[in-house]
Amino acid sequence: MAILSYKQHDYICRENETVLDTLLRENISIPHGCRQGVCQSCVMQSVDTSPPDAAQEGLRENQKQQNHFLSCLCKPEQDMEIDAIEQLDFVHEFEVLAKEMLNRDTLLLRLSHGKEFTFKSGQFINLKSPDNTVRSYSISNIPNEEQHLELQIRLLPNGRFGSWVYHDLEVGHNISASSALGNCFYNTERQEQGLLLVGTGSGLAPLYGILQDALRQAHKGAIHLFHGSRDAEGLYLREQIQQLVSENNNFNYTACVSGDYKDEHLGLYSQGRVHEVALSTYNNLNGWRVYVCGHPEMVKQMQTQVFLKGANLEDIYADAFHSSSS
Ligand code: FES
Structure with missing residues (x-):
């Protein structure tokens, strides 16, 4: 037990x-x-006092030196006096251009950004609602002259943020956002490498961005996207992705259904959990670059398995989606 002193209380x-x-x-x-x-x-x-080391993991060195810490990771080892810091991270105001349902529970949010905002497809931004709820979403499109970015918002039952976006955030409204963060994006080094992209649910968002970026930059190696869901209704953007398959000889796409598999799915979808289907397709991943995004347990298993199949650690990019219904 420790005493936290915060704003004179x-x-x-x-x-x-x-x-x-x-x-x-x-x-x-x-x-x-x-x-x-x-x-x-x-x-x-x-x-x-200095915060516990574990509460400073991932912060920049200058933040650590100022005793900044992540309050969600901080289990105090002694009494602490703490303070809020100015949320300089929310430096952008984006205008809502469009909202559109991609499937029963995934909403495409298109935002307009100014030229001071730059991003790489697949990075994420934090968005903040008026009640200070913050959520992270990956950018699923490529930088463009129109200066818009697209996010895929999963609408969870009782999810406070998604519900606010769905019901209250309207076209023309502004939303506070951080700069683009994260290192899950395409780079043009070693363009002959195979790219394995594996995701569940809205884990498709960063992968779709990375895929479009790799194709735009004329990636030379094979690219294979595996997208999985419990049922076929959970898969989306299939037509757009199939269009990319027809336009690019080096690109392959496998949609997977893990739960409710029906006869009419034969030939359209692979049956099974997406990472198992992907791993059974490729025995040797030596030299491959792997991006894996979505359910945390799937991401963890996949990271281990692709490493065991020969992928180098520095070639494995992971983005685990931790859902929050509050
Ligand atoms: S890092 Fe603490 S809430 Fe996300």
Whole structure:
């Protein structure tokens, strides 16, 4: 148990509780998103003591030196006086250009950005709603002259942020956003490498961006996209992806259904979990570059398996999607 001092009030941080959990339990509004140490939207500052090392993982060196820490990872080892920091990260205001359903629970959000915002397809941005809820979404299109970017928002039952986007955020409204973050994107080194892209659900978003970028930059090696879902309705953008298959000899696409597989799916979809289908297709991944995005458990298993099949660690890019329904 530790005492947290925050804005002239003291709060008890219970055994095994994080700073973020304590403050939220006390009904204090703190920006947060993933609660997994990924989105960095919950950064706070310790005023009087060094935060635990584990709470600074992934922060930049100058942030560490200022005792910044991720409140969702911080389990205090002693009493701490803490403060909010100015959320300089939300430096952009994007205008909503369009909202469109891609399937029953995935919404395409198209935003207009100014020229000061730059991105690589597959990177993610943090978005903030008026109640300080923050969520991370991957960019699924390539940079373009119109200066728009596209996100695929998964609408979860009782998901606060998705519900706000669906019901309240209208075309013409503005939304606060961070700069583009993350290293899950295409680069033009070793263009003869095979690219293996594997994703579940809205894990397709970064992969679709990476795929379009690789094709635009005339990637020379084979490219194979595997997209999986429990049922066929969970798969989307199939026509657009098939169009890319017909235009590019080096590109292959496999859609997988893991649960409710019907006779009419034969020839359209592969049966099975997407990573198992992908791994059974390729025995040797030596020299391949692998991008894997979506369900955290699938991402973890895939990272291990592709390494065991010969892919180099530095050629494995992963983006685990931690869903939050709050
Ligand atoms: S890093 Fe703490 S909420 Fe995402």
